[in-house]
Amino acid sequence: MFELLAQTGLNAAYAASYISLVAVGLVLIFGVMGVINFAHGELFMAGSYVVVALYADRMVPFFVAVVAGLIFVGILGLIMERALFRPLRDNPLGGLVASIGFLLILQALAVLGFGVRMEYVPPLTQDVIVFADKISIPVARLYVIIAAVVMLSALWYFLKRTRFGWALRASAQDPEAAALQGISVTQTAMIAMFIGAGFAGLAGALTAPLVSVNPHMGHTIIVTAFIVIIVGGVGSLEGAVVASVVYAFVHTFVTTFYDGVLADITGLSLMLIVLIVKPTGLFGSADRA
Amino acid sequence: MTSLLEVQNLTMRFGGLTAVDGLNFKVEKGHIHGLIGPNGAGKTTTFNMISGFYTPSDGKVLLNGEEISGLPMHHVANRGIVRTFQHSTLFGELSVLDNALVGTHMTFRPNIFAAILGLDGAARRNALDRARSSLEFFGLGGLEDELAGDLSHGHQRALGMAVAYASRPDLILLDEPFTGMNPEETRQMMGLMRRLCAEGTTILLVEHDMQAIMGLCDNITCMSFGKFLAEGGPSEIRNHPDVIEAYLGGARHVA
Amino acid sequence: MRNFLIWAVVAVALIILPNLVSFSQQEVLVFLTINILVVASYRLLTLTGEWSLGHVVIMGVGAYASALVTKELGLWVPLGILVGGASAAFIAFLLSYPLFRMKGFYFLIGSFAAGEIIRLLWKRFRDPFGGAKGIKGIDPMPDFSIGIYQFDFFEPVSYFYFSAVVVALCLWILWRIEKSPVGLTFHAVHWQDKLAQASGVNLRSYRTLAFVIASGFAGIAGALLAHYIGTINPNSFDVEVMVFVLTWAIVGGTGTFYGPILGCIVLTILNEIVLRELGLEQTRPLIYGLILILSILFMPNGLESIVQKFTRRKEAK
Incomplete structure (x- = not known):
């Protein structure tokens, strides 16, 4: 029993890692631009397909492909900012609708480019570290956990310790005051969009060998990310990370001990309950909705 | 004889700040009643408690002797109190x-x-x-x-x-009806209010334009820093030392 | 009299129309008719200012309910369709308690979550919902004759006539509601909820009322669909379909009664005639995505704004 619990806990930690990367990006974009990016799941998918195209199809080293995924999806984010969110800055519902349009386009492009089939991405490594004879961690999953911790720490450092980060947080709190301080709203929006989208792409790229890559994979991701940011409090980065961990554990345990659909229902119900009882989220304070 | 509207010990606290502190006053049927005070005196907060927009932290609002405090705004409206909003809020x-x-x-x-x-x-x-x-x-x-x-x-x-x-309605609450009006518009508006009152509608208005309120109201309640300061007819209020004190520079307009 | 003539011409045109097109286009006509009801009922919900992402799932509630009562209990299909509408309205009524504690963006996400939960429940409970495979072999409408015309529901033309009558009746009711004092109150709740409340309007009741009515008609649309295609599953009502409804509404414009209907018709024609003829059906999401983005960027008031420009110019002359 203990082994099963520990094993499930490790699986949950892996899930928490990539969910945090996705959710933190979503929160960052919402915080700075006031737009909920419905295409975030498809940005994750785009990251996965970069790995399919480079690593699986063209034998580019995995880590190069992952970095390419981050940058490529980051650039997609910049395109969204320039083409959609900037012209719709005064229209949050419009931004949301436009992101749904972008979601459809990315999905269709994936179908046209790769077909609706599931992609096979060869595993990076089959190595498994075994603890106490019973608990095994696949090294590939360990990489995801490490990468997430490193990148989230880097983001934390960037936001709290650099001038750009200060500007970003200032304009998330009060865009007008930030503009008066000489902070360029456009510049902070671009940085937020690049990081936010890039993190989604990174998560997609990292997990590509471990999940089934297909054009419709974004749906599960975005639903999960919504649950996490609502539970964590829209606008709170720390809340998003904590909620990712909570959600990953609840979901993984319910999946292991009951079944996957019930786990999804539990997650969504958790979100509905938070919405009903405390719409600002369990850890949230600031919100711009 | 119960008054049309009576507030008893009305109190509103926002966190550590007490915006309205133990306010008491009565509005008689058929009167035009003014609620005045310098900016930040808690007039609008009082107004919002009477209309059901806020639930008071303490105290009561009585309409014809029945308690209405804490009722949602549409219930208060159904009891016969209808309010207007600042800044021409319309559809x-x-x-x-x-x-x-x-x-x-x-x-x-x-x-x-x-x-x-x-x-x-x-x-x-x-x-x-x-x-x-x-x-x-x-x-x-x-x-x-x-x-x-x-x-x-x-x-x-x-x-x-x-x-x-x-x-x-039995009682109309007007929130700063003269803000942003020129003297001619103010004069017309005062005429409308008098006619409204003559039709049997009681009026409670919040205002800091002393000029208008003096010529219009039957009875005036003055508050300052959330507390009751003075009450009486226009001439009493005009000459009340505490009111002059509270308004400081405003005293020049009053005189 | 003039109005009566116009409607008579419209009715005759609708009777002739399916006889002029191919079999597959007749099927498209049936779907179009049903979709018009979905998007028109969606507009009623948006009148109070709330945008839901659960409308298609609510439509599915109607479909499942009608399919189950006719299949399991042997209820007569037209009654089943009414039960479908009533069930959707009832579920919406229950959902209104948690959902209307939220507004704006939170309502949007909350309605999405509630819809997904319902879909997952269909998936999880094989009895009675049939799990991921859904319900197959749903009873078709029983054939009947009205003397001059023999309804044979294996023919799309017959189902088109039947659904057109049902949808026309529903649209008429929706129109009456919108043009009534109730409709005016919906607008008031949308534009200035505080002032509406100060005028004695119970905001919660009116938001709930709009949600329940819109859901009831969506349920009827879902039931009409179920008895036509004969098989439904949780994916028939997924978020992709919701995005299409949203696109129709936004491209058409939600400012008027006809806007969303116009959007639905124009995009269906584009989809079925242009894309299918060009063999570009695979790119449908791509085109929809582009249209959605372009219309929100350059035509925020929808197609109806173009119509209005045209009619205003005519009046000015």
Whole structure:
């Protein structure tokens, strides 16, 4: 029993890692631009397909492909900012609708480019570290956990310790005051969009060998990310990370001990309950909705 | 003899800040009653508690001796207290007539089944008559089909009152009705209020334009920093040392 | 009299129309008719200012309910369709308690979550919902004759006539509601909820009322669909379909009654005639995505704004 619990806990930690990367990006974009990016799941998918195209199809080293995924999806984010969110800055519902349009386009492009089939991405490594004879961690999953911790720490450092980060947080709190301080709203929006989208792409790229890559994979991701940011409090980065961990554990345990659909229902119900009882989220304070 | 409206020990705390502190006053039927005080005195907070927009932290609001504090705004409205808002809050995207028709909501409650089957013709005609007469009363008769958002500032204020009056309330609460008006508009507005009062509607208004309020009100309650300061007729308030003190520079206008 | 003539011409045109097109286009006509009801009912919900992402799932509630009562209990299909509408309205009524504690963006996400939960429940409970495979072999409408015309529901033309009558009746009711004092109150709740409340309007009741009515008609649309295609599953009502409904509404414009209907018709024609003829059906999401983005960027008031420009110019002359 203990082994099963520990094993499930490790699986949950892996899930928490990539969910945090996705959710933190979503929160960052919402915080700075006031737009909920419905295409975030498809940005994750785009990251996965970069790995399919480079690593699986063209034998580019995995880590190069992952970095390419981050940058490529980051650039997609910049395109969204320039083409959609900037012209719709005064229209949050419009931004949301436009992101749904972008979601459809990315999905269709994936179908046209790769077909609706599931992609096979060869595993990076089959190595498994075994603890106490019973608990095994696949090294590939360990990489995801490490990468997430490193990148989230880097983001934390960037936001709290650099001038750009200060500007970003200032304009998330009060865009007008930030503009008066000489902070360029456009510049902070671009940085937020690049990081936010890039993190989604990174998560997609990292997990590509471990999940089934297909054009419709974004749906599960975005639903999960919504649950996490609502539970964590829209606008709170720390809340998003904590909620990712909570959600990953609840979901993984319910999946292991009951079944996957019930786990999804539990997650969504958790979100509905938070919405009903405390719409600002369990850890949230600031919100711009 | 109970007063139309009575507030007892009304208190509102926001976190550590006490915006209104143990306020007591009465509004008599048929009066125009002013609630004045310098900026930040807690007038609007008081107003919001009476209209049901806020729930008081402590104390009571009594209408004809019945407690109404803590009721939601639409219940308070159904008891006969209708309020207006600052800054000409209207249904800007709807026509002037439609604005007034929304005001008749309580008297001619829409019934969806009757509406589908076309059985509510009489109610709709009566509502229309009521809305038109309210617009007529406030001199908006010719503007029925204009969008409310396109009206001039003075007309928007008048329409705000027409919407409130369309339900024929016992008590109308007016939130700073003279803000942003020129002397001519102010004078017209005062005339409308006197007529409204003559029709039997009691008025409670919040204002910091002392000039207007002095010439209009039967009774004035003055508050400062959330507390009751003084009460009386215009001449008493004008000469009350505490009021002059509270208004500081404002005393020059009063004199 | 003039109005009566116009409607008579429209009715005759609708009777002739399916006889002029191919079999597959007749099927498209049936779907179009049903979709018009979905998007028109969606507009009623948006009148109070709330945008839901659960409308298609609510439509599915109607489909499942009608399919189950006719299949399991042997209820007569037209009654089943009414039960479908009533069930959707009832579920919406229950959902209104948690959902209307939220507004704006939170309502949007909350309605999405509630819809997904319902879909997952269909998936999880094989009895009675059939799990991921859904319900197959749903009873078709029983054939009947009205003397001059023999309804044979294996023919799309017959189902088109039947659904057109049902949808026309529903649209008429929706129109009556919108033009009534109730409709005016919906607008008031949308534009200035505080002032509406100060005028004695119970905001919660009116938001709930709009949600329940819209859901009831969506349920009827879902039931009409179920008895036509004969098989439904949780994916028939997924978020992709919701995005299409949203696109129709936004491209058409939600400012008027006809806007969303116009959007639905124009995009269906584009989809079925242009894309299918060009063999570009695979790119449908791509085109929809582009249209959605372009219309929100350059035509925020929808197609109806173009119509209005045209009619205003005519009046001015």
